[in-house]
Amino acid sequence: MAGGPQGSGVDTAAVIFSRACGYGGLHIYGKREYHSNIKGLHSYFHIRVSSREVLANSSSVDLLAAFDSETVVRHFHEVSPRGGLIVDERETQKNIFEIPTLPKEFKDDLKIKIEKLKLGETISDLLKYIEGRGGKVFIVPYMGLLRGIADKLGIDNLLRVMPTLNVLSIGISFSILRYDKGLVERAVRTTFSDRPRIAEMNLLALREAFDYAEKAFPEGLGTSLRVLRPSEERILIQGHQAIALGKIFGGCRVQTYYPITPAGDESWFLEAHEVFKIKGGEGSMLVLQAEDELAAINMANGAALAGARAATSTSGPGFSLMVEGLGWAGNSEVPVVITYYQRGGPSTGLPTRHGQDDLRFSVHAGHGEFARIVLASGDIRECFYDAAMAFNYAERYQVPVIHLVDKALADSYKTYEIFEAEGYRIQRGKILDEVKPGEEYKRFKIGDNAISPRVFLGTLGGVHWYTGDEHNEFGHITEHPRMRDSMVEKRMRKLELIDREIPLEEKINFYGERGAENIVVSWGSPKGAILEALKALNREGHSLGFLQVRMIHPLPWKEIREILRDRDKVIDVEMNYSGQLGGIIREKTGIPMSFFILKYNGRPMTSTEVQEALIEILKGRAPERRVLTYGS
Amino acid sequence: MAHESSSFRTDVFIDWCPGCGNFGILMALQGALEELGLEPHQVVLVSGIGCSGKTPHFVNAYGVHTLHGRLLPYAIGIKLANPDLEVIAVGGDGDGLGIGAGHFLSAGRRNVDVTYLLHNNGVYGLTKGQASPTLRLGVRTKSLARVNINNALNPVATALISGYTFVARGYAFDFRHLKDLIKRGIGHRGMSLIEILQPCPTYNDITTKEWYGGEDRRDPETGRPRPRIYKLEEEGFDPEVRDPDEAMEKLLRALSKSYEWGDRIPIGVFYKNEQSTYEERIAERLPSYFERPPARQRLSDETGVPLVDLRSLLEEFRVF
Structure with missing residues (x-):
């Protein structure tokens, strides 16, 4: 240190x-x-x-x-x-x-x-x-x-x-x-x-x-660091850099932002790398510093309508301002990505410190009901893949995607085997490049499934309208009861489609033995500390599994219910006061958490303190809620 | 609809109040688009909230009816993602100078090639006529419970000090003049503001069509109204900056002219100063910006494999 x-x-x-x-x-x-x-x-x-x-x-x-x-x-x-x-x-x-x-x-x-x-x-x-x-x-x-x-x-x-x-x-x-x-x-x-x-x-x-x-100091510390020769290629990278790389790789071509900690580092990095190599030439990303977060989200929405993969990046106070733009994107079915770096709230809170207080806010932000995806990464490698995947989800389902990360991920460093993305494919969903003469184009056509083909602004023959009002299939304002029902259902049915189509391995990770007696449930950056604690405890003969939830919304609750059912103890580990994920899981599955290990002092959980808290629970000596306090 | 011949008309019922200044603005806008020879798919109309916000639904072009005050962020996002589009923002006075005032100012700093029509009727019409940021101090329209105790913002002056490079004012019921202004605004390279004096027959009984037309002050001899509105160009006002050295002088003259009100109200172009646009400044940083703007970049091969060379991106992070 x-x-x-x-x-x-x-x-x-x-x-x-x-x-x-x-x-x-x-x-x-x-x-x-x-x-x-x-x-x-x-x-x-x-x-x-x-x-x-x-x-x-x-x-x-x-x-x-x-x-x-x-x-x-x-x-x-x-x-x-x-x-x-x-x-x-x-x-x-x-x-x-x-x-x-x-x-x-x-x-x-x-x-x-x-x-x-x-x-x-x-x-x-x-x-x-x-x-x-x-x-x-x-x-x-x-x-x-x-x-x-x-x-x-x-x-x-x-x-x-x-x-x-x-x-x-x-x-x-x-x-x-x-x-x-x-x-x-x-x-x-x-x-x-x-x-x-x-x-x-x-x-x-x-x-x-x-x-x-x-x-x-001829005797030195007594411990020495020995050089190794690993066979793999390795990188040293921070979370915000991994997200930025995921965005470039995943085809994001417009990024908007307003300065805020800890999200700002990502946009700085992107601006420094705005021109990059692609096969056969050069690609570029437009990085726009907006006058506020209201402008940032709405510029990104506009860019997405024009056909660019577009994102914005912010932290809690900025996301509070972005909520109206999120709602507009939900209503107009705009594929926009919001990278949300949580820090300790409420209000300005702990501007440079860590927290996971905003899970429920991400899931519920905005008036009215609309489909969105909330995707939470648990480590720096996931930050990279999820940043790229977020655009596929956004465009395939024509919904806003909130990529939920946090301060601990944003500026921690880690060595990794070099990132490969062999399996990643850009999937832009249903897009019409042209509308043939005489054909009528309806941007919000009600069809068999909730997704109607998109046409980018400027496409010949594809003139259509967007509005924050309720609208008909063309995008014109309507207050007609039947059309209102159809449009609400069209938007909300996407959640079922997302739930059905996205494979489970992109939504949850499970570590440890499938049949473990006790399960730790968590999301986001506590993952590292939990995995280290888990390894040590299972070595000592405890029976502990770990369910990491990545798809926070729509929550794969049926699968989660299967995993949590009939366990001895279900232990929720989160960096907030109220155990927000635990609460949502209970709401959706009916399964209550038996124990909570929580922390909200602004400093990430260490493996030591998670391990100590888990031991107490496993030995039957712990209260239902345990609050961790390590950190300076 | 009566005017099927126009390619920029839609069959959506226009639900503005009878006698609304917006009808004149809509006609002038459609006329300008036609006369410029634009095709519907080349044009994107972006609006905010309020009566003016409905405008895109009445025009057969791409329409983006956005949030209250946020039309400029949308317009800018769209234009910068695809600079080939002709982007026109249409908003009200409350929208642009109240809830969206921050965006109004920032748009001047950037000088994106967008044309912004600001419908100014002094009231928030769609919510029953509350005072807008352009309503003058001491005025009480019939929609207000009390006299307005705020000073008014001046849209032309605010645009001038914010850096808009084309600043004009039109009048909703002078179709020909307004159509010409809109054409010039669209033709201008950079951020244009056209304030449009728009009578609201339902809520604003102060700045009415009759008042602008001077019907309350007829010539005692001829009995004819003496209009308050006059045209800058008819008085030989030269708004154009042809040499950077004269920019400040012309800006100050335009600013001073913009405060003329009451007996004589100028319309026409106040200021025009072509400068580098935001898009051109972007292109200095992103050399391929105009050929391959964000909305038109190829992202992957036919099988979806990203074109980005991941290994070259990761090179700076290699430690082993």
Whole structure:
């Protein structure tokens, strides 16, 4: 884990660290935590490295690189007994209650904590605590190292080499982990590939740090990172990038957005990749920054009518504004895709933190009744495939599709075997390229099934109308009772069609033994932590299966009912207060959840805390509701 | 319908009130489309909510009757997805300057090649005549319970300061003049606003057809009405910016002219300044934009396999 004030290079450090591990054939999983702030408040990056695939974070830290004293205060208790802490020598004498960026409520809690642990009030007291538990503390004279770098570069002003502090800490970290320096150098070069002078300065810092640590800490951490040579090709990718790639690959050619965290990164990425290679030439995506989310959704609706695969991307507050456009799309049968990055609500809520509070909102948003699809991805690979699949669903069924993801997926990093999409085919549904002279075209023709062929705006002979009002087959306004019935039924019958046609493997995943006595039910990003907990518990002899629901709406409730029926315990795991999926499952299947493991403090679930909560339930010692609290 | 000869007419019953200014606007619009030689399938009419919002249903062209205030986002989304379409937005004053005011301003920043007809009758007609953003301070129409205590927005001035590159005003009952304005607006490359003074015979008894026509102030000698409306072009007003150096001067003159009201109300073109359109600016970033705009890109081969080279996209993420 690396932590420091926002703006101090925590993110860059994490990227370099992750890349270096990836180059060495290791698996990583990492996630960012940051305040809604530009500079100064605490941020940190938590990375797990392993020779095997890692799916989530745990609640302990083996190596903590602290760029400031606040990081020590916030995370000292997480350092594991065999772990270590790297800290600047200037920070050690600081009084922990004099750190100005610590909020009052944090200090209140801290006071109780250090009294309980019988600790003093300086950073060095916390360091003693770590050492007392068997951990190692590596005190580094960062200022001296920086001065050395400045001298070698012939720079007087120390401020100019200050930005290399994060790379110094990476150098120290990898050195005490006995890792291959060459791979770290490569990671530094790649990260600063567009800024050669900065790259050189950082490479120098890296070498200085390695040299220093080899002399100062000859014993190292005691744990070492060994380089592997896997046979597969591997990528290191974040959730928002995977979604963006899924969109490009899946044929999205118009993306609209209004700036919002954490959705904004995706549109930035798309804009940076707006021209891309296709077979025999060049493709492009139009990325439009709208004046607000009202414009964003409605521009996307318009682009979809013209025949482009179109999407918009937002988070809770933006989606609230988009609801009227969603309803219009539902009424006019517009194939538009909304990528919805949840964060903690309500209102502005926790702008940069995680939550899964918006499942019911996605399913119910909008007045009136209309068909929509809500599709929830549980990991970064699913983010990629679902982003592409969302357009197929939208166009085949002529409905708005909400691709529901969250902050934890958006900016966590993970290594994957390179994405292949051999099986993916673009399916645009029923489209007429021309309407023959003399033929009458009806955009909303009532036929055998709920889907009438689409004609893009501008097609010869296909003139038709759209309206937010109730309409007849041509798209003209009507208030006629029989036509109203027909149109309501046409729109709503799509849900049955979707339910019938989309294969089960695209709607749910099941892990563990089919006949397990107990079933965990969840959706979205808790998947990783649950899978890790499941593996550990089943190894201990427990009988646990995991049902991950991806198709939230229309919910494949008959299949879910079959899976949940006659189990000993059904345990709902979600990042919200009320157990929203559990509630919907109960509504549709009549099967109540026996237990809820919930969390809403804005920090993703760790595998450790999910495992602990599950053990208590399996041992029959748990209350019906258990609220998880890990995180800083 | 009586006018089967016109290719831009539909057989949908026109349910506006008798004497509504919208009839004049509809005729002028259909006449303009015909005279420009456009085909129905080349034109997309986008409207908002209110009486004007129904316009597309009465025109035989692609019609997109959208949400209250959102006609411009739809118009822009459609036009940018397929710039070959002739996109015309038709909305009311409450729609464009009340609930949709943010979009009105932002459209000026972009200069997408869309023509925007803003029907201005001073009231929210379809909801029984509440005061709209263009109703003047101190006015009480017969539909209002109390006198209006808001100041009015000026559509022409607002368009000018927002960056619209063609700004004009027409009058619903001057068919020939309005038709000509619409043709010029469509012909203009960039974002055009045409404000249209539209009497509402049901709810607005202040700015009526008679009032615009000056029937309340007949010449005592001839007994003939003295119209309040006059044409800018008849007074030699030159709205066109031919040299960037004269842009500010012409903008300020247009702005000043737009505030003329009461005894003399100008109609005609206030300002015209051709600049790079949003589409042209997009094409600088996406070189193939005009040949293969978003709506016309091929996405897959015959079997549905995407044309995008996934491996080249993933290259920057490779670590092993």
